[in-house]
Amino acid sequence: MRIANLAGRLVLVTAGGxxxxxxxxxxxxxxxxxAVYREWDAFVAWAASAPLPAGRTFDEASLGAPVTEPGQVFAIGLNYRGHAAESGVEVPVEPPVFTKFRTSLTGPRGDLELPTDTVDWEAELVVVIGREARRVAAEDAWAYVAGLTLGQDYxxxxRQLVAPAPQFSLAKSFxxxxxxxxxxxxxxxxxxPMDLEIGCAVNGEQVQKARTSDLVFSVPELVERLSAVLPLQPGDLIFTGTPGGVGGGRSPQRFLRVxxxxxxxxxxxxxxxxxCVPGTPYTTASAS
Structure with a gap:
């Protein structure tokens, strides 16, 4: 199934629309x-047997975020070796975890307001949880995954690297x-589903390209390690990390421009x- 949010309504995207x-x-x-993720098993059973009507054509500009109100949003750092290398750190032995606050969620198309001149791109595979997961073993993890989507961890x-204590979650949640x-x-x-090409281009210039099989911690491993600490709930999101090629890892550094x-x-x-469009200027307290 391919599930979407069309003008605020849950839809299935089929060959007909x-x-x-x-x-x-x-x-x-x-x-x-x-809401469908809280009834995921029943929904899957219904969709498998229901006589669906013909789909309607639609404007892709009307698509919103396919998950609008996740209870938890997890984000994983340094989960590709290339990104760890360009960041100047060792490959982690445990997944570095932060959050992206859900008010930063938006749909697949639209404007990106730039609050500063140091906004960077990060293409990411995103996991959507379909069943409550508590202490799930990696070999069983796919049974708890409703599906996969695509994300940008702008x-x-x-702000992310401000001294003395970096602020990953705030800096990634404008x-x-x-x-x-x-x-x-x-x-x-x-x-x-464990080996998908993923990439990013800025003004037509390819800046990232990798395969999700290169993840340091795979989707099943992330579900296992996160659910060992706390329950994952239906509709939760996991941003799985970005490959090498971000602007901050380049020499000279290159960030997004209006x-x-x-x-x-x-x-x-x-x-x-x-x-990219102009945003309300933001200045950290230490720089004001």
Missing amino acids: AVDIDEASGGRFGPDPS SERT PGFSPIGPVVVTPDELAD GEEVSTWAEGIGELRQR
Whole structure:
């Protein structure tokens, strides 16, 4: 299945277009794009047997974030060897974890407001949890995953690395800094959900390209390690980390500028597009 948020309503994207789930199910499943993950098993069973109507054509500009209200958003740092190397650190032995606050979530297309001149890109595979997961072994982890989507972990590097205590979560949670989409794809739709090409281009220049099989900690390992500490809830998101090629890792460093377009893609999932526009200027307290 390919699940999306079309103008605020839960839809299935089929070869014929978008099927409104509330209408097709006679109200059994409502229009809220996030609520379906709390009834995931029932929804999967219904979708497998329901006689779905023909889909309607739709404008991709009307797609919103396919998960709008996750209870928890996890983000993993340094999860590709290339990114660890360009960051000047060792490959971690445990996944470094932070959060992206959910008010930063947005849809797959739109404007990205730049609050400073040190905003960076980070293409990421994003996991959507479909069942409560507590102390789940890696070999069982896919059973707890509803699907995969694509994300950008936009990062304001000055705030992220401010002394004396870095502020990863705040620096990565400005409005619009967490676009996801365009759809959530169930693992069975993908030839190999553990080996997808992912990449990013700025104004047509490819800046990142990797395969998710290069992750230091795979999707099953992340589910295992996170669920060993706390329960993962239906609808939670896991940003799995970014490959090498970020602007802050270049020499000289290169950050996003007003007027540039960022295109992010993942094999079998789709594409995100953001146009960089001026934002409300932000200055850290230490620099004011």
